[in-house]
Amino acid sequence: MNSQYVRREVFCGNTCHELKRFWEREIGKQTYYRQSEEHRLGRSALRKLREEWKQRLETKLRLRNNPEEVERQTTVS
Structure with missing residues (x-):
């Protein structure tokens, strides 16, 4: 049983870092799109x-x- 937990922790450690990086990029994209849309609407007549x-x-x-x-x-x- 201990070997199963160790594998999951190692697997989770790599995967968690990748997931975190993925979601940070997605949040960054959404923030950029929202800001550019607000800017566009602000210039609108x-x-x-x-x-x-x-x-x-x-x-x-x-x-x-x-x-x-x-x-x-x-x-x-």
Whole structure:
């Protein structure tokens, strides 16, 4: 029985090191992909366009809900 345990420890020692190295590489790849995707999205104009459309919609809703306020603003200007 002792020889079986020794073999497993030796086998596990080499394999564990290789597994650890494999998973460290995989984690590194995933981190790189995630960071590059975040960078790509940060440069994207989509966020800016969404914000502009959101502001337009809010303005239209305000105009629809309070038409008297718009008349006051045009008379003041």
